[in-house]
Amino acid sequence: MEFDASTIRPIIGLVGLFFLGFSYFLNNKIGDFSAPLGWVLVGIYFGLSCPYYIEIQDPILILMTGLAPIAGIYLAIYEIKGNKLIYGNKSKNIIPDHLIWLRGMIFFAGTPYLLVSQIPHLNRLMIIFIATQVVFFMRWTGSGDIKLGEFIVNTDGTRFGKVNWDNWDGNKWWLIEQLPENGMFVELINSDGSSIGINFVLACTALQSIIVFVGAILAVNTSKKLKVRTLIIVIPLIHILNLFRNAGLIWMHANYPDWEWLGISIFDFGHSYASKVLSLFAMFLMALVIFEIMPKLHQNVLKVVESFTKIIPQLNK
DSSP states (O other): OOOOGGGHHHHHHHHHHHHHHHHHHHOSHHHHHHHHHHHHHHHHHHHTTHHHHHHTTOHHHHHHHHHHHHHHHHHHHIIIIITEEEETTEEEEOOOHHHHHHHHHHHHHHHHHHHHHHSHHHHHHHHHHHHHHHHHHHHHHTSOOEEEEEEEEESSSSGGGEEEGGGOOSOSSSOOSOOOTTOEEEEEEETTSOEEEEEEEGGGGTHHHHHHHHHHHHTSSSOHHHHHHHHHHHHHHHHHHHHHHHHHHHHHHHHOTTOEETTEEHHHHIIIIIHHHHHHHHHHHHHHHHHHHOHHHHHHHHHHHHHHHTHHHHHHO
16 A cells, blocks of 8 residues: 555644644643644645645635635734733733634544544444434335445545455555545445445535534533533434435435436435535524523634634734
């Protein structure tokens, strides 16, 4: 197995997250020095994925990953210069609560997702764990007689690069090669063994949505009891909504295979458009509920947004 240059990217990301977590937990002078470095490294981590999205021609992710290093540099400057107040002849660095919260939020959300996506064993475990529940839900409700097929690793993005998990000779404890997007998946098949044409990937697990909320909640400076109560509401709700989403997409694909609109199949329409709009709406409503339960979180989000709207004045100081 050749060492792929992309191996350095997750290491940069993990080091950056470590520095942010270090600064969040310590919250002292040493932590304040590590935070700027953490922001720069996390920005570089996302920026290094920009060439891949250029290759697959995804304009939204090209823009987001292309701007990530700039955002990281700005946050580093914001940490170093933006919060310095002058007391007499001395300069004191005052780190606001919303910036400390942002450090923790990125650390708590980014670290588990990066590890799951980077460690094949965890990636496989998460996919199979959620896919099994979707299959059980569909069989229990009578909406589909399906089961899990083989777990596949797609090494080059083509059908020729697909190999069974047991036959894959890659490192299963740390990904040292660049796999295409959704390079690991489990096949969904009918009970008779025939393929239904749908694969279950990491993006289907709703892990991204869950950890964003979990990270935001854990980083808030509030009581542990309130955090636990909020997490008990958020995690099961997102998980249940995701089960309905996945089951609905599979059911539509199985029952209306010939339906098309402007050349788009019912699965692609539901997966790429309808479900994303509904998911964003659900996340928005959930955020409103969480903001009501945890006003401090709402304040932190508004302050972070406000800091980015003042980027030019801050850089000119």
